[in-house]
Amino acid sequence: MSANINTNNGTRNMNNSHERPPNYNQNIEQQLASQEKKTAYRRTVDHGNNMGRWHVIRSLGIDDQPIGKVRPESSYLMDLLPSPAYASNSVRHNKNNAVVLDTQTKFVHLSSNKAKHSINTVKWTPEGRRLLVASHSGEFTVWNGMTFNFETIMQAHDSAILSLKYSHNDDWLLSGDQSGVIKYWQPNFNNVNILNGHNDAIRDIAFSPNDSKFLTCSDDSTLKIWNFNNGKEERSLVGHHWDVKAADWHPDLGLIVSGSKDNLIKLWDPRSSQCITTLHGFKHTITKTKFQKTGTKRLLASVSRDRSCRIFDLRAMRDIFVLRDHETDLSCVEWHPVHASMITTAAYDGSMIHYVLDSHISENSIKNDSTNSSTSSAEPTHKIPYAHEKAIHALEYHPLGHLLCSAGADRSARFWSRARPNDPMALQDALYTNDKVGAWYYAVNNNINAVIEHNTPSNTTSTLTPSAGSDGSSSFVLPGLNNLTNNREANQNGFGSIPGLRGH
Known part of the structure; x- marks a missing residue:
């Protein structure tokens, strides 16, 4: 009886091998659309990753994250800790305004x-x-x-x-x-x-x-x-x-x-x-x-x-x-x-x-x-x-x-x-520019907090743009720091008054 079953299964497999797969009759546009649909990412915010990292850091005896640990680069997202890590307490009273992170x-x-x-x-x-x-x-x-x-x-x-x-x-x-x-x-x-x-x-x-x-x-x-x-x-x-x-x-x-x-x-x-x-x-x-x-x-x-x-x-x-x-x-x-x-x-x-x-x-x-x-x-x-x-x-x-x-x-x-650290499109969303056309909310970020490069011609050059000071000397203006006033010593070194750089 087992031989008959194997023979029947083999015949059935041979017959199925000559049948065309169900997607064969689809045109190329439908196949591409189905592939894109399968690879689409679901928007999600997982608070477990940085929460777990915070508990590991605390288990090592590190209770306070120093200012400057999170640099303006997207890969430093892993160092961005959950909200309780930046909370004020009896030991740290909003040290250096870490709450802004x-x-x-x-x-x-x-x-x-x-x-x-x-x-x-x-x-x-x-x-x-x-x-x-x-x-x-x-x-x-x-x-x-x-x-x-x-x-x-x-x-x-x-x-x-x-x-x-x-x-x-x-x-x-x-x-x-x-x-x-x-x-x-x-x-x-x-x-x-x-x-x-x-x-x-x-x-x-x-x-x-x-x-x-x-x-x-x-x-x-x-x-x-x-x-x-x-x-x-x-x-x-x-x-x-x-x-x-x-x-x-x-x-x-x-x-x-x-x-x-x-x-x-x-x-x-x-x-x-x-x-x-x-x-x-x-x-x-x-x-x-x-x-x-x-x-x-x-x-x-x-x-x-x-x-x-x-x-x-x-x-x-x-x-x-x-x-x-x-x-x-x-x-x-x-x-x-x-x-x-x-x-x-x-x-x-x-x-x-x-x-x-x-x-x-x-x-x-x-x-x-x-x-x-x-x-x-x-x-x-x-x-x-x-x-x-x-x-x-x-x-x-x-x-x-x-x-x-x-x-x-x-x-x-x-x-x-x-937002992720140093997201170049952070202030280019429709929520900041009011450029809301059609289903704009699908185009803001396909992956949650994804860093998308800004491809406009203005950003093809360096982010450091020279500007003329009041005394005719040139300095550099960094995005987000243009509210800082320049001084002579900094302008002579070619930088604005950026804390921590000291003209170097």
Whole structure:
């Protein structure tokens, strides 16, 4: 019987050998297209490589990466460590502003649904593997946090979802919609409770430090404190005279902040329901207010439609920074989860600006005399002028701090990461030049953070370009260092005032 089976198999193989392969009848264009499709790389951001390298370095007893370890060359990407490696701590207080190495400046991916709707809020799942997007249609859309692929979609609310919040213990998710409904969700998106919280839209939700209570604010001009276990209202905070657009509960202290359309920011005691103080610095609607997430946790950031962002110090009870670098009204603000001094603001024109607050200390902030009450202003660390085509409604950092997600009225969620060292096309993306034609987001970078040579004639020459000084002598201007002033000794040696070169 085995001989018959072998004979039959041999006959079948001989017959198949005379058949043409299925791809033989395809023309050359189809074959090339299929080959290109197989070799296409999936966009991904793998945080495991530099995280593993960081743990190996720490196991060797090296806790601090010296400045200059990462050189302006793409191969030094392997020396770029994860966000916690550059965090300030008791040993290193932002040494040499190493936090600037961890600024999210490079566009990674654009994610949008087939049936597109405006996005009001986004949240990373607590473990950081997925991104949850809540749209104006009341749908939850889940995207993969590493490959940015679509995973699932579900109808969560009957009206627009305006607020999302995970509990501190990562076990629960709360969502609030435009009709005032609050829903409890488990991590697997099983809906277990529904509350009719307000008579109008719920703009923000925040948990108490121990997750036993949560806070909601609404366009009905009130804030409410709820018992999480039984879903009953415990207190109502009344004092605003118009819609309450933003609120937050301090992660450690018994302190609540709220921002309203009446241009006021109020600090509340959640135990007595009393307003502690009112801040009158803004001249228009407050759109978002948030407590500092890490570090001392004693700063409060608020943005308003008067085009300003104010950083309020809870210890000194005054504004220490007023940031006015946007050209239009500000829509949202977000603290970095690892770097206590880094903050990101976004505006209604689709622009984003990163700040490092302790990178510059002006003379006004050093003076302690009572006659000078002026606040200082930090210089923008990085600006992305055309991050979105319309207003940005949400900013959310990955729990590890290596990714930033932004979403808004242009009905898309966009991911941002750190750029490779010395990427010549870093500032030539459509997000910086506004050259957005067709599906431009597919042409930005086929491989994540890929370094693509700039082939324009202007870059065929050396990157060191001579320029004439004020005294007629020639010097060299390096890209990115043109804000440094030249001196005579440096010009005589043929270089600008570049730190560390000393004319050699």
